[in-house]
Amino acid sequence: MNPALSPPAPEAPWYRHPLVWLVIALPASAIIGGLVTLAIAITYADSTVDDNWYRDGKAINRSLEAENRAARLGLSAALDQDGRVRLSSQIAVPWPDQLELSLRHPAFADRDRHLLLRHLGDGLYAADDALPEAGEWSVTLAPPGGAWRLYHRLRLGPDGAQLGAMGPPR
Template sequence: MQTAASRPWYREPWPWFLIALPLIAVLASVYTIYLASRTPDSLVTDHYYKKGLAVGGDIQRERHAQALHLSGQISIAAGRIDLKLNQQIAPDTLHLMLRHPLSKQKDVQIDLHRGASGTYSAFSPPIEPVRYRVHVETADWRLAGVWIPGTTLTLEPGV
């Protein structure tokens, strides 16, 4: 009868496999702790009560835009944002807000000015190709939509 020559434990694959599983879990948890501690938690808003009360005002502005049957189309071409409304009832300046989906620091606020043709326009800062929540508003009404740069968006009240 022949006996197989026994090898030392570190030459066998199974002990390394059994050691690797918990080691991977430990490394993943250390990396998760690193990611969690790299940036502090951000508070959604400091003034949550005032923001909550302002929601009612936003709803009233959207209802007013619905009553006016107001809509618009927004597009970016050659570093310029253009907004065309279906009616010429708006003031000379509109406030445009592009809300970034991940970071409040990347939000874009622009004042659009009416040109001779009735189209509102402004120069555009560099904009990432992500889905923005868009608001165009005055003190009386508000239009909204979800927009990916490079496409044309139809703004409507109550979105």
């Protein structure tokens, strides 16, 4: 039989062509990937982003003023092996009865610690609670009224020992 005279083969339906599935699969995979990304973003939202940036900016200015007051008083502090803080000053200042020690973890807000230190005498302060686990910490030391403030980054060792000292502002 002559192939030119034979009836044409029936055309396959559209879903039998591989190119059609390629054209459908590319946008479909982008939509599925976008939905998965959205689900991950909603489930694991970043808690470190604060919506009230204006208030935070004003607080930064207040804390810089407090750090400058600490520098003018010549204040410095050292954290010893037992977690006690020794406060010293180049100018004779009355020591407050209590100090607030804030230890902020750079990555995990749930690990942040706020300790209230009581004055033991002669610029020595101690907390009732233990220091947090080893690692890098942003440490802030200030009296309850916020008259001055010392800020420093410290690395605590595995036994809670201090490897740095707090001094004048950066």
